[in-house]
Amino acid sequence: SMQNKLWVYICWLVVNLTLGLLWQILIQYEHKPIMKHAFLQSDTYRKFIGDKMLLQKHTNKHSKISILFWNGNFIGGPMKQSQIIRNLAFERCSVSNCVLLDDRSPVGVNNAHVIIFNIWDGLFNIQNLPKFRSPKQKWMFLTVEAPGRNYWQSKLNLTELDDMFNLTATYRHDSDWPVPYGSYTKLEKIDVTNTYSAHNKSKLIAWLASHCETESERESIVGMIQNHTTVDVYGQCGEHCPYNCLEYIGRTYFFYLALENNECIEYTTEKVWHNAFxxxxxxxxxxxVTGYKNILPPDSYILIDDFKNYEKLHEFACMDLINPY
Incomplete structure (x- = not known):
């Protein structure tokens, strides 16, 4: 059900966010490139757990480290599910002296070493922040959405957030703690018995979308591609997709239009990592501007900007069918 899927996603996000943050509390920052290998890995956040940085060493390994989620459904919900998430959050952690909090009382806030604010969440309100802030306490800005989204302009005056946060957690690798939608790493061993063939595919291009008017005007791009070839559109902007929609698209189509709602540096979402790959x-x-060559495996995608026009793009896609990947 949708509710079960939501809880699975929440558990996955909390586990990865917490593990990465806790590791960073204990080690000093050292920037490294985030994606330099050759094979896709579906477990997207794990490789960041051992990466770098930051919070000043205001605790030792025997001190309890308290992390408070100020807003967002990270550890909320029914008590049983909430307790499960708390337990899972530290299952693989190299330290055992950490605790997740959702206590927004003055005592709870005062006891937190780190407070994480999910800026995109509808419950975030700049007028409803902690009234007291310890000088030793770190505040983290968390979002996985692009800065171009109209939400920011309609809900927040971002200048009001100036000098408020010590740390950032976004999809960009230059964040204090990067939380991208996906990554890849080299496989230690390739299972040659599980090779994939495209010979059973029968259609060229599909697009699945829930928002039909976007800042990037991707809907116009789809229209221009449709002037040269058929693009089957599913979701809110087209036809109802069959059961197990993405599996159906994967079995049927050679190419998937993974067009983002904003074109921003490193903004590459589940449209590429999950829907396509x-x-x-x-x-x-x-x-x-996104910089796909620094994010995705070489030769694993088609960049529209590399072509003189949409006719050339269509010709290239058709040539690709002669030698299916």
Whole structure:
């Protein structure tokens, strides 16, 4: 059900966010490139657990480290599920002296070493922040959304957040703690018995979308591609997708339009990592500013900006079918 899927996602996010943050409390920051290997890995956040940085060493390994989620459904919900998430959060942690908090009382706030604010969450309100802040306490800005989203302009005056946060957690690798939608790493051993064939695919391009008017005007891009070839559109902007939609698209189509709602540096979402890669489809992306060559495996995607026009893009896609990947 949708509720079960939501809780699975919440558990996954909390585990990865917490493990990464706790590791960073104990080690000093050292920046490294985040994606430099050759094979896709579906477990997206694990490789960041051992990466770098930050919070000043105001605790020792025997001190309890308290992390408070100020807003967002990270550890909320029914008590049983909430307790499960708390337990899972530290299952693989190298330290055992950490605790998750959702106590927003003055005592709870005062006891927190770190407070994480989910800026995108509808419950975030700049007028409803902790009234007291310890000089030793760190505040973290968390979001996985692009800064171009209209939400920011309609809900927040971002200048009011100036000098408020010590740390950032976003999809960008230059955040204090990067939380991208996906990553890849080199496989130690390749299972050659599980090779994939595209010969059973029968259609060229699909697009699945829930928002039909976006800041990036991706809907116009789809229209221009449709002037040269058929693009089957599913979701809110097109036809109802069959059961197990992405699995169906993966079995049927060669290419998937993984067009983001904003073209921003390193903003590459589940449209590429889950919708396309996880379902064995070549993603078609747009936006040189994004820097896909620094994010995705080489030769694993088609960048619209590399072509003189959409006719050339269509010709390239058709040529690709002669030698299926």
């Amino acid at each position: 996880a379902n064995n489809i070549v993603p078609v992306v747009k936006g040189k």
